[in-house]
Amino acid sequence: MSLSIDPVFHSADAASPRIEDHHGLDRWRELAPKQQPTYLDEAEVERVRSELSSVPPLIFAGEADLLKKRIADASRGEAFLLAGGDCAETFADATADKIRNRVRTVLQMAAVLTYGASMPVVKMGRMAGQFAKPRSSDEETRDGVTLPSYRGDIVNEHAFTPEARAHDPRRLLQAYHVSSSTLNLIRAFTQGGFADLRLVHEWNRGFLANNPNYHRYEQLAKEIDRALKFMDACGVDFEALRSVEFFAAHEALLLEYERALTRIDSRTGKPYDVSGHYLWIGERTRDIDGAHVDFLSRVSNPIGIKLGPNADPDTVLRLAEKLDPEGEPGRLSFITRMGAGVIRDRLPELLRTVAPQLPHVAWVCDPMHGNTITSATGYKTRRFEDVMDEVTGFFESHREAGTVPAGLHVELTGDDVTEVLGGSNEIDEEGLRRRYLTLVDPRLNHDQSLEMAFLVAEQLSAGS
Template sequence: MSNDLDIWRSLPARQQPSWPDQEELAAAFAELSALPPLVTAPEVRSLTDRLAMVARGEAFLLQGGDCAETFAANTADKIRDKVKTLLQMAVALTYGASTPVVKVARIAGQYAKPRSADIEASTGLPSYRGDAVNDITPNAQARRPNPKRMVDAYHQSAVALNLVRAFATGGFADLHKVHEWNKAFVRDSAAGRRYELMAVDIERALAFMAACGIDPDRTAALTGVEMFTSHEGLLMEYERALTRTEESTGEVYDLSAHMIWIGERTRDLDGAHVDFLSRVGNPIGCKIGPTATPDEVVALTERLNPDHIPGRLTLIARMGAKRVRDALPPIIDKVNAAGHPVVWSCDPMHGNTRDVGGVKTRHFDDVLDEVFGFFEVHKGLGTHPGGLHIELTGENVTECLGGAEMIGEADLGGRYETACDPRLNTGQALELAFLVAESLQQARVERDTHTH
């Protein structure tokens, strides 16, 4: 990767806050630059290796978490519940599709959000851009962009990451505890009951292994998991400050997270975000919306992964249920024809947002329809539907309509807690995982049939 890390400063940088005090910004940048990295370069390379398996069709990527993390919600209980939900989904996918799952959480850094307008129409105030920039409280002082909040975001991320690591490797993620991951409010739902039946089967399999003389307690893959972190690389000063050169190799990595993605609003080929992230060694994601042309996407892949490294680039389609079947195939065709070994992932959330009485929501049926459309497209092209990228929470919220719980418009006000976009609750997320597992299993059977 090139060391010209500051060329981005001369390029258009979209979705950046209007920092009112440049001295405050410089001080925050200097403080962040002196702090230890949040993740390590070997961990980042491990994720690239895992994603290379996905690119080859040997694994599946599960990426999920909050739309926008908040400092107030960065508690042990909420972090634990998000990890639980991801573990449940991963087990459902692994067991149902006989496929290894690469687990990447939207956690420990998702504190900044792009917005469609600088000024909020309903209040006339500067838009809330995430806790790393300003406060959601609707008054002028709270909405003033404050660079010191980026330093706060770093410390909040460190706290969350520490707990995620402990949960992943300290016994909490032990497969023997598969029943304990099922929350009480999910247990009586259709997805929860299905999960319990699967958990019983897993327990029987573990007992069988023990009876055969294989000690599951000494098998690392059963007693802990790899869980990587990710966020949108939106705030250029924050990402640049946490970028480091590895002394032993000379390689450059953005060590604010294992994986960084570029959003639909900031993927300009000649913009600051694409230039900067093309120069770091992390796995990079790039959101691709329905207006993207095949030529644009090929140009992006060539810019972000010129050496065709498997696992380096994940293209995250966010087309919307009505567009995915038409808009995605020519893009996949063009990228594949150019020989790019990308991971194809589906974000079924952002293209399906609707307004109900001034409240942002999504319908589970639309989310499902886009996922099924994504699988249909890949089936038709003979390519691997490699991943799922969703906004979810471990809480029993009522932010997305539908699902087995039949959340209706009248229910939206019950527990609508998101700081930005509506998230799937645990029951909806688990229901989605089972349905995706069935689609993956079907795709695998068909691929094996054609192979033989």
């Protein structure tokens, strides 16, 4: 299964030297890649590149193929893809408690969706690799001092000093090792009994009990308990409930890292990027003739493409042809990030034009990135009502176009942060000060994540 070491999954050669470039994997270097670090010590870069090229894979090629099958199910409306996790992981937060809380939040959301919509949920974490973030400016100025922008822990540190903001290639290795330990913990949580559906009540322990979504979830957990007791009385074998499939995803932004962690699969002879099961290309780097699209067109993982409000049908079709010329089910996902104010205007026409030509592609909603604002108190934030409205608009657009809403992709944390305005706890402008912990983009907290899951379950039920 995913994230387990199964002998039927053949890894690419774990200790092989750097791959001879028979697949054009280095052509991206000729294409002026965007959003890349500026390293000053090329000898150190080469040393890191060489070491990363020989480390064991983080995932196995067969696991990526399994995920393709699951995404193909979602594209047909036979499952629903749920991807959630940090906007940008940090090395310091790769602790057992924080990883457990993120996994637990995704499991709870999946339980709500599975029970509420009677549909399998493909569970995916923005975890074990989401260390890099694209930035709108290469530099940041504070009090007259200008330094390089923080680009995520895989590039530099957040502290505003020249030493911290220097681009350090050694952090690529640190990202690999933190990803490895994170995946080990995820395996333990999802394969060792923690994810057993019979513990659906236990997942709620430690979270705030003074909000409506806690009690709403507890009521759902009681209904699941009753269903499980009925099945137990009927003699059902519950061993399959002890573990779940859980896949790792991140934006494939730093091409040195992704290239060094690409291996040739011993079963098929095809290259796989073994840094994660699922990789996506962001809105800033999806240039049809650009480096990121070229590189990811050459690896065999399932791939996502972020589509903003200005994505036009011709460009989307050309991207599909470049990244998925064989029309392989589950290979390609379009992750729309339109904004609540425009999704009902832009998405239906895109669906009507593109979806009939690409029926095998999964359409996924990112309701976060199109709804970012700056609060009156100066915080980068989002309004929960806008995020929820984009989710509703996503489902409405698919109903209008007669297409399948295949998934949800959200920035969330399992911690009690106060980064997104609104929700049942009514976080206000002043409330943002309490626990605003993100270093880049605001995330839904645990309670807001559950509230979203209930809304999505209602939308899925309404469309069934």
